[in-house]
Amino acid sequence: MLTQLTIKNYALIDELHVNFNNGLSIITGETGAGKSILLGGLSLILGKRADLSAIKDASKKCIIEATFDIAKYNLKTLFVTEGLDYESLTIIRREILPSGKSRAFINDTPVNLNSLQVLGERLLDIHSQHQTLQLTNDDFQFQIIDALANNEVLLTDYTDKLKQYKGLKAELEHLHLQKAESIKELDYNLFLLKELEEAKLVAGELETLESEFETLNNVEDIKEKLTQSHRLLSHEEVGITTNLSEVKNQLGKIAGFGKQYEDMYQRVVSSLIELDDMFSEIEQLEGQLEADPNRLDAVNSKLQVIHNLMLKHTSQSIEELIEVKENLAEKVSATEHLDSDILEKEKVIIVINEQLKLKASALHSNRVKVIPDLIKQLERILGTLGMPNAKFNIELQPSEVFLTNGTDNLKFLFSANKGGQFNDLKKAASGGELSRIMLAIKSILSKYTQLPTIMFDEIDTGVSGEISNKMASIMQQMSKTMQVFTITHLPQIAAKGDTHFKVYKEDIENVTQTRLKKLMPEERIVEIAQMLGGVDVSNSAIEHAKQLLN
Template identity: 55%
Template sequence: MLKSLSIKNYALIDTLEVSFSEGFTTITGETGAGKSILLGGLSLVLGKRADLSSLMDKETKCIIEAEFFINGYHLSDFFGKNDLDYADTTIIRREILPSGKSRAFVNDTPVTLDVLSALGGRLVDIHSQHQTLRLTENDFQLRVIDALADNAGYLETYSKKLSTFKTAKKELEALQELQQTADKEHDYHSFLLQELEAAPLNPGIQKTLEEEQGQLSNAESIIESLSQGSQLLKNEQLGLVEQLAELKRIFNNLANYGDAYKTLHQRLESVLIELQDVSSEIEGLEELVDMNPNRLEEVNGQLQTLYNLQKKHQVASIEELMAIKDGLAQKVEEVANIDSKIAAKNSEVKELEANLEREADTIREHRNSVIPKLKSFLLQNLAELGMPSASFKIDIKPSEHFKPNGKDELTFLFSANRGSDFGELKKVASGGELSRIMLTIKSVLATYEQLPTMIFDEIDTGVSGEISNKMGDIMQQMGETMQVFSITHLPQVASKGSSQFKVYKRESDGKTHTQIKQLTEDERVVELAEMLGGKSISDSALAHAKQLLKV
């Protein structure tokens, strides 16, 4: 419920602060006093777009703040989804800067206008002429029927199953689409895969082959260099090994003459061992080097295959080719098994569809069961609202397609007078008739749903007397289970509120300002008397006002 509203620098409002209570509250005031301004300010804090024309003082920012008690509105998931701090008492603030920019906050956390609008729609339902047109939409009409039918749980189950069904159907369509293109691509993918499978694709293979190619291509030169090196090392008289061995023998005799000579002898011994090892390795390499033109041709062929594949697939490494091969293998396998996959998915879709159909049938049965109750309720209340000849023709039939709220086609026809043809509400009902029908339907929803705060903006326009009295009764009854506001020009409706506020204008500093105040019991009597008879209040008007207030 709306606990308080604070408005600064908006339209004709300089500063305004007002607190509200639960139940049914009426708001009155002369035409042009600013009731629409008050409603406009509240609309801004609920997510309506704003512009600079909203500012009273163009050099100062406009601030609108509303405090709500939201326990029981089941909004914790909404707050969590939008990274907002949940609190039973929630404060929404909207700021409009002189630059034209707008900022919004929920419990001091900045939010986008879309989030603010979504939250506002779950906190306050402002009923205007535009909102009355929703009455003519099938989705809204079904919502009313579902409220009476207590279909909320069935609709939630249906919605989950519909989502699962749609997902499975999309997967089936994707498989079928893949099958259509599979025949064209399968042969090509298989050919590419065979090419890659025939190639020597192993990590490091390209580097190994390139090294082997270099050795085979230069075998004669390698052998010649190794042979020369071996000769330099092992020549009996001039070889490095023999000369180093002689040098070691010379210093062997000196090793006994001090540590310096001993260390030098040890170093020569280490060098000799290393040189002998190098000589042995050169001999081993000489034996391994093979002048093999056949192997060279084979290596060249393998490398050329790898180079061609890299160029063809526009990659630069063996690892990338291996990844492409794995991807092609997966595609070829998918196509090979696609028929069985389609059959399995098709069976799954049919089973899900059958389950969904059963849920839709249950929802339809419940809807049909409460249509007589809804018609009776509407006719009874509309008769009391001055429409004794109103009648409805409401039919529900299975639809060909699953919809978000079931699988039904709804026919909701109306006739205001006996003997008149039935027609769609938007075509045959007048604005006043639509307002009365909407009020009656809202009273149904208030009984069966947890509705947000509801504000009726002059829903009683065009009616008077006993009809206005009955409309006031309906809103008063709604106020027993929820917070209801009625902006009204009718004293019969205004008197029904458990509290009454008056919107008025005052002038100061050469400017006109809109204000609102809660009326005391005596002030309500005067206000109602003025609504009944004008500024010149008669004794009969005062008596009538007291009678309306039962004081």
């Protein structure tokens, strides 16, 4: 409920601060006194775009601040979703700066207008002639029926499941597109993969193959040089090892004559050992070396394949080619697994589809059950509001697709006159009739769901007498479970309020200002008497006002 309202520097309001109570609050005042200014300020709290021309003093900022008691509204989840700090007493503030820039705050946290609108529509419902057009909206009509059918939890489950269903359908469509694209590339990828697999690539083998090729390609020359080296080392007369052995023998004879001779001797011994090893290895290499034209062709062919593949795939090494092969294998495998992925996704979609059908069917059944009672209540209330011949025909027609709230198409048909044809509500009802229908609907809804604070803006236009009494009684009944404001020109309605505020203009230092005042009991009598008989209050008007208040 709205507990406090502060308005500064807005239109004809210099500064206004007022506290509100629960129940039915009446707002009265002469035409042009500024009731629309009050509504304009509240609409800013609901997220309406600011107008710089609304600032009273263009050199100062305009501030609209409202405090709401939201303890009973179950809004903690909404606050979490919007990233706001939850407070049972929530303060909403709008500021319009002289520059024209607008700022909004919820519990001192800056917010955008969208967040303000999302929260505002849960806190305050300003009902005007224009707002009655909401009656002709399918979504609003479904809200009415679903409130009576207690479909809130079921609708949430359905909505969550529908979101999951649409997500899966989108994923399935993506898989089909992916498959179509993959099929175009599959044959080429398979060819490239087969080519790489047949090459039997081994990491690090390029250097080995290149070395083997050089050996086989130069085998005769290598063998000749090894043989010559072998002869130079081992020849009986000129061989290096033969001569070095003789040097060793000679130095051995003088090694005992001094350290320098011993060191020289040891060096020759070491060199001789190394030469013996070299001799053995040359001899082994020479023995292993044979011309092998077949192997040379095989190595050359393998090298040619590798170099061609490296050129084709712009790779610098066998390791890069192996990586290309692995990537191709993944693409081919992914393409081959797409069919199974599509099949699995289709199975899940079938299950979700059946679950949605069950939930949609339950929603439909619940709606069908409450429609007769809704029609009965609407016709009864409208009968008391001067529309005794008002008739409704509410139809639910099945849809072949899943809609946002089930599989029902709704027809909300109305006839205002006896024997008249049923027609769409927006075509069959006048503006005044729509206002009374909206009042009837709000009064019914107040029994089934926690409605936000509602402000009726001259909903009683065009009615008088007993009907105005009935309207007042309906609003009074609604105010037992919610906070209700009504702006009225009718004394019969004004007298039913728990609290009475008067909007009036006052000239201060040659400047006209709009004021809002809570009336005391005696002031209230005078105000209602003036509504009955004009500014010059008669004794009979006073007595009549007292009777209405009692």
